[in-house]
Amino acid sequence: MLRAFAVLLVCQLAGEVVGRALALPIPGPVLGLVLLAAGLGLASRHGWVTPAEIESTALGRTASGLLAVLGILFVPAGVGIIQQFGLLGQYGLALLLALVISTAVTLVVTVYVFLGVSRWLR
C-alpha cells in the first residue's frame, strides 16, 4: 500500500521534472500518468505483470481506492467558488447559459464523432 503510493508519488514527481525541464504545457500529474502507463507497458512486455492481474496487485488496489473517491478530491477547489461570486457579477447568467449549451453540444458532437468513426472503420 505504502509502496504503491510511493510509485504514484514518484511518477508524479518525475512528471513535474520532465514537464519543467522540457517546458511542456502539460501538468506534472498527466505526464506522471503517461510515465506510469509506459512503465506498466514495459513491465508487461517482460512478463512481470499482465493487464488481467494488475487490479489484484497493491498498485492496482491503491489506484482503484483513489479513483473510487475521485469526486471528493475536487471539493476544496469547488468550494473556492465562494471567493469568486464578485467576478461572475453581471455576466453570471450569460456565462451559465454558455456553459450549459456548450457542454451539451460538446457531449453530443464528441460521442457521435466517436461512434461514427468506430462504425465507419468496422
Add this chain to the structure above:
Amino acid sequence: MTAPFALWTYLAATPLLWLTVTVLAWIAADALAQASGRHPLVNPLLLTVAGVAALLLATGTPYGTYFAGAQFVHFLLGPATVAIAVPLFRNWPLVVRHALPMLAALLAGGLTAIASALAVAASLGVPHDVLVALAPKSVTAGIAMGISEGLGGAPALTAVLVIATGLIGAVMVTPLMNALGIRDYAARGFAVGLASHGIGTARAFTVDPVAGTFAGIAMGLNALLSAVLVPLIVRWVL
C-alpha cells in the same frame, strides 16, 4: 457562553476541523447519492460543495482557513491522476482498438467545446477579457488557469468556470446519453472526460470502469489539444 465560543474560535482555525467537515460532508452526500440510485441530479460533489460553501459563508470562515485543512484532500488529486494509468493499462487493447475514433472525437469535441462557449457568450454581450477566461473551460483546472493567464484572462474566473463546466457535464451526461440511446461506455466516457475533465471523469468512474478510463484519456488529450487550440482561436477569432 464564552467557553463554547473560545472552543469554536480555536477549532475553526485548525486544519482538523475543516478536513473533518469535508470528509463528513462527502460521506453524507455520497450516501444520499447512493440512496437515490446514483441519480444524476443528486451529484455528491455538487451537494458537498454547496453544503460546505454555505457553512463557510454562515460562519464567516475565510476560504484560506478552510483550505488549510482541505488541502490534504486537494493534494491527492495529483496521485489520483497518475493512478488512471492503472485502468488505462488494464483496458489497453480496448484503447488501441479505439485509437482512431478517439483522435477524431478529440479534434471535433475539443474545437466544439471552445467555439460553442465563445459563440454563445459573445452573442450575449460578454466582453473580450471574460471570453478569454471562458475559452479553456473544458480543460482540467491547473492547465486551464495557465492557458487563461498566458492570454491575459483572469485565472480565478477560469477556475470557477472550469468547475461549473465539470459539474454541469457530470449532472447532464447520463440523462443526455440515455435519451440519445447511446450504450457504448467507451464513447460516453470519452465525451464526458473531454467536455468536463476530471469532474466528468469522477462521474464516469461511478457509472462504469471502462467509461472512467476513456474519460481519463479524453481529459489528458483535451488538455494537450486545448493548450494549442485556445491561444490560436483567441488570437485569430476574438
